[in-house]
Amino acid sequence: xxxxxxxxxxxxxxxxxxxxxxxxxxxxxxxxxxxxxxxxxxxxxxxxxxxxxxxxxxxxxxxxxxxxxxxxxxxxxxxxxxxxxxxxxxxxxxxxxxxxxxxxxxxxxxxxxxxxxxxxxxxxxxxxxxxxxxxxxxxxxxxxxxxxxxxxxxxxxxxxxxxxxxxxxxxxxxxxxxxxxx
Numbered sequence: 020x021x022x023x024x025x026x027x028x029x030x031x032x033x034x035x036x037x038x039x040x041x042x043x044x045x046x047x048x049x050x051x052x053x054x055x056x057x058x059x060x061x062x063x064x065x066x067x068x069x070x071x072x073x074x075x076x077x078x079x080x081x082x083x084x085x086x087x088x089x090x091x092x093x094x095x096x097x098x099x100x101x102x103x104x105x106x107x108x109x110x111x112x113x114x115x116x117x118x119x120x121x122x123x124x125x126x127x128x129x130x131x132x133x134x135x136x137x138x139x140x141x142x143x144x145x146x147x148x149x150x151x152x153x154x155x156x157x158x159x160x161x162x163x164x165x166x167x168x169x170x171x172x173x174x175x176x177x178x179x180x181x182x183x184x185x186x187x188x189x190x191x192x193x194x195x196x197x198x199x200x201x
Contacts, residue, residue, distance in 0.1 A: 059185030
């Protein structure tokens with residue numbers, strides 16, 4: 020009888036815990052130190068998990084000159100480890116007008132426009148935007164068809180009339196976490 024109670028208890032406990040995938044950010048900022056002084060850059064970036072379901076970003080987006088349009092290229096890499104030499108390019112996304120794209124609702128990058136003070140306006144004007152408590156639901160990214168425990172690197176390259184004006188990099192790792200069912 021005691022054995023039956025233990026089995027039933029174990030089954031009930033398993034039913035109250037479920038596995039969930041999240042994307043844990045391990046880097047968010049300019050691609051390398053040489054971009055820390057570019058005319059389109061991030062400063063004082065901080066990020067972290069505020070709950071098992073949300074990540075929060077705080078950063079300063081510095082636009083040092085007026086831009087009619089900024090052309091952006093997003094390169095997505097899968098990496099077996101944190102070593103960038105072990106990364107393979109899996110996707111390229113090109114955008115003709117990054118300002119319009121960042122203002123689209125419901126996108127990963129719309130958290131910038133949704134939380135920017137002063138608000139982002141197009142075309143880009145010389146201004147410093149403070150982005151505070153921009154929260155991103157983790158399931159937004161965890162639904163991507165990515166491999167568990169691999170690192171994903173996103174490089175955002177920004178061009179204005181053929182000149183590189185900035186580069187941002189994000190590194191994230193897909194993890195399985197256990198969460199109690201409510």
